Amino acid sequence: MKLPSRNSLVSQTVAIIEEMIQSGELQSPLPGERRLAARLHIGRDTLRSALSELERRQWISAGNQGSRRKILKVPSSSPTESATKLVGFVSPKPLEELPRNMLIELDALRAILAKSNTSLEILTPAVFHTTNPDKRLEQFIHDNQADAWILYRCTREIQHWFASKKLPCIIRGYPQPGVLLPYLDEDWKAAAYHVGTQLLQKGHTNVALLVPNQPLQGLKAAEEGLKEAFEFDNENCRVDILTEKGDKDGVVHSIQKGLSQNPSITALILTRPRHILNTITWLASHRFHVPEHLSLVGLCYDSWFEEIIPTITHYKISHIKMATALSRRLNSLMQGSSLDNYSHFVIPEEAHGHSVKTLDND
Incomplete structure (x- = not known):
């Protein structure tokens, strides 16, 4: 999925949503405004202007309070042929607050997944500051139908819930104590x-x-x-x-x-x-x-x-190496393969500098 540029943001957003509808990445009914704006990384005012234009072009139905918009123009190609798979990246922080190295890795992962018609969405559910997130997670999964999940810096409660539901997921990092889920991290x-x-x-x-x-x-x-x-x-x-x-x-x-x-x-x-x-x-x-x-x-x-x-x-760590390893595991999960108790570490490489002194202890 492309992200809209700052230039002509509304028109760019209109074009991207049309493309997502045509590819099957967006299906009827459309997600709510808050979720769709977060997915496109734009403000809700920009999104509303784009949705109004799509209503005028009769691509989508008018927005009514309490009901979500429906797609009026159905893609000519078969949804089974063009439907894009979705990977949800669950994080306690939104995209703009993630560490720079993780942003680079996600960018590499997004490019690799795109080759297999899979999109990546960063999601920050309001479950990270509660000791009993079960109900909120149930609603979160209902609202975000992903084909596979990446859990990043998630609490033990969240990791345990995903494990208990047997959802296709992998931890980007180390599992919390007592959690049996596949994981991938630097050693x-x-x-x-x-x-x-x-x-x-x-x-x-x-x-x-x-x-x-x-x-x-x-x-x-x-x-x-x-x-x-x-x-x-x-x-x-x-x-x-x-x-x-x-x-x-x-x-x-x-x-x-x-x-x-x-x-x-x-x-x-x-x-x-x-x-x-x-x-x-x-x-x-x-x-x-x-x-x-x-x-x-x-x-x-x-x-x-x-x-x-x-x-x-x-x-x-090579961001490409990590993203490639992660994409392979995600593709296995989306194909129905089990990664039970799978663990894999990528060993970082040392880069010598001049910040360590040799001491004379004699």
Whole structure:
């Protein structure tokens, strides 16, 4: 599905809706205005203007309160031949608030799925802040008839509900404890273990891992991998876990607290691109230099890492590789294949930078 450009937005929206009707992607009755506007990533005022024009052209029926619009012009081709399949991407955040790396991956996934006549829709149901989301999820699934689902950063309750309903879905990330669903993610544990071994070889025996205060299983896996790397010598090695609350002040406060409680920390392992930006600017403001005063490693990646001086040692995943792996599993699900207990990890690749210092511990 194409997204309307800013130029002539109403006319672009009219053309796209006509195309979606002709392809069978939209069928009668049309979705409600709120859902359709979210699907096209446009404002409801723009959508209403486009729908009014489609009414004038007699493509759709007039909108009446309490009933949805019906398609009046039926595509000449057979719906079974041209119907587009739909994958729903369930996320706690809307498209514009997703991490940049995930946006790039979704763009690659959308392009791959389009080749098999499948569209991708980002959905943010109001179920992420309730401990009993069952009724809302029932209505959500009723309103959004997807052929397969991707669960992204979903709570245990949501993952468990999808598992209990045996819906065709895959978790993009790690499953919550006790949830048996297929999943696909970066191998955070392996990457963190590799970071630990590399730091030990360079003489770093006191390190800290900075994580956001989110109950994500991938972060726990990273903690496990890092600690395993340092287990060979517990007496001389120490791994501290620093937790931040989700903003730059929280990052700075967490680092300051960690360094004050353990002044022997010589390296920070950071799990979010914003951590790196917050940390290097805070260090610079206090005239601390990387890696002379503190070494940094990123268990993450963003394109602007390459513009930083010194360059940051980090770990990254090919977005095409991840999107391709995900699309294959989705196609299997939509063809009726079972992925019960399927798990697959993509191992990140290390990109060497100049942000880690070799220590002389003699």
